[in-house]
Amino acid sequence: MGFGSESVKVVDKSRKKKVVGEEETGCWVKLRLLGGCMPSRSKVDSSLSSVTAIPYAESKSTNDEGRDQPVVPVSWTTTSNAESTSSTPKFSEELKVASRLRKFTFNDLKLATRNFRPESLLGEGGFGCVFKGWIEENGTAPVKPGTGLTVAVKTLNIDGLQGHKEWLAEVDYLGNLLHPNLVKLVGYCIEDDQRLLVYEFMPRGSLENHLFRRSLPLPWSIRMKIALGAAKGLTFLHEEAERPVIYRDFKTSNILLDADYNAKLSDFGLAKDGPEGDKTHVSTRVMGTYGYAAPEYVMTGHLTSKSDVYSFGVVLLEMLTGRRAMDKNRPNGEHNLVEWARPHLEDKRRFFRLLDPRLEGHFSIKGAQKAAQLAAQCLSRDPKVRPRMSEVVETLKPLPNLKDMASSSYYFQTMQGDRTRSNSSSKNGIRTQGGFITRNGQSMRILSSSNGPQASPYRLQQSPKPNKSRV
Structure with missing residues (x-):
């Protein structure tokens, strides 16, 4: 979804998710894309005559070839429209609402988001569209934009891929779970056929955006800070919550970032209560996202906390490599x-080849080695060998602060020099042999230094840093 969490839970290859915030040509295209985001009661009130593309950084394109694809569900049918549009009393009976949650009227949220206008749109997911809004600090009334409490309002798309059960799961879990590394659910709205959720606004959007959609690479220390925060969120769910919870949809698009790059888990539509007592697993239909779901869960439908640990390993690998879990x-x-990545993870010399080349040596050697070893443990084919999330946290704790930068390592400089010469030679049709290059059958000694100045986002622009003015 647009404030950082976006997920399709059901396979429907015939249906493409809408693109929000991408460059489009022609107003009719923008109108078509945004039209599906409007809550039914607000459509008649909305003026779309001046629709423009949304440049919001956290909105995402979902037509990329490399986008994550949903896991094929076992014995699963999509939520029917009848379920999604059930009467309010039925929802009220099923809803176990924490007293701290605020109950909004539809009109409150329509005014808070400025009538769900396109300029307020943050993005879209399987559940529906997400709009930016402003409400009273301690109430439900809308306030002037830029004042009060900034929130993200998620609307249920009745024709979408998610519905009744996911909406209830979101309220049930986030309405009763409080932790610094979980997104805070502020409140909800049930009115006629409208189902809306109101969250705290996360100004830096999703980890996915920062890893794969930004021109500047995410600095190493911030990557490790995010990994640690996300691990703490899973640890709370598995080991500290009153009842154990299996998240089941851990991925980069569901990790949201506040102004200081603190990670918070969002989108609990697929979460399940973990096994208790003598039970070793939960048997459930297979749902999640291709590339992230643990292999034993996909094969058997047996869900455990170690399924989340595997998914964490995939995300950690994405952070190390700068590559998507699945990329055709x-x-x-x-x-x-x-x-x-498997053949490289345990090899102390080869693992350098895994690391995101955009970091250009601006990472800790010891930290990268430990992170690679941790990823290998989390990705073990045997779930019993995978660590508990509390153990993952302990391993990650020192990593954001290590200062042994690879850029000052002789081995790394040599490897980079070889890589640079190899890339340059292949582009220019030049073949290298030892310390010589061969061009037109004549050998010449390589005289240029591999450590000369190169274009680098670290040298040309300031890397993103946490906002120290916020706590």
Whole structure:
């Protein structure tokens, strides 16, 4: 979804999700894309004559070839429209609402989002569209934009891929779970056929955007800070909550970032109560996202907390490599990140080849080695070998603050020099042999230094840093 969490839970290859915030040509295209986001009661009140493309950084394109695809569900049918449009009393009976949640009227949220106008649109997911809004600090009344409490309002798309059960799960879990690394649910709205959720606004959007959609690479220390925060969120769900919870949809688009890059888990539509007592697993239909779901869960439908640990390993690998979990745009053999990376993870010399080249050596050698080893443990084919999330947290704690930068390492400089010469030679049709290059059958000694100045986002622009003025 647009404030950082976007997920399709059901396979429907005939239906493409809408693109929000991408460059489009022609107002009719923009009107068509945004029209599906309007809550039914607000459509008649909305003026779309001046629709423009949304440049909001957290909105996402979902037609990319490399986008994550949903896991094929076992014995699953989509939520019917009858379920999604049930009467308010039925929902009220099923809803176990925490007293701290605020109950909004539809009109409150329509005014808070400025009539769900396109300029307020943050993005769209399987559940529906997300709009930016402003409400009273301690109430439900709308206030002037830029004042009061900034929120993200998620609307239920009745014709969408998610519905009744996911909406209830979101309220049930986030309405009763409080932790610094979980997105805070402020309140909800049930009115006629409208189902809306109101969350705290996360100004830096999703981890997915920062890893794969921004021109500047996310600095190493911030990557490790985000990994640690997300691990703490899973640890709370697995080991500290009153009842254990399996998240089941851990991925980069569901990790949201506040102004200081603190990670918070969002989108609990697929969450399940974990096994209790003598039970070792929960048997459930297979749902999640291709590339992130644990192999034993996909094969058997047996869900455990170790399924989340596997997903964490995939995300950690994405943070190390700068590659998506599934990317069909990569060469053959590199589509599946985990399978491509396995041979490199445990090799202390080869693991450098995994690391995001955009970091250009601006990462801790010890930290990268420990993170790669941790990813390998989390991705073990045997779930019993995978660590608990509390153990993952302990491993990650020192990593954001390590200062042994690879850019000052002789080995890394040599490797980078070889890589640079290899890339340059292949582009210019030049073949390298030892310390010589061969051009037109004549050998010449390589005299240029591999450590000369190169274009680098670290040298040309300031890397993103946490906003120290906020707590």
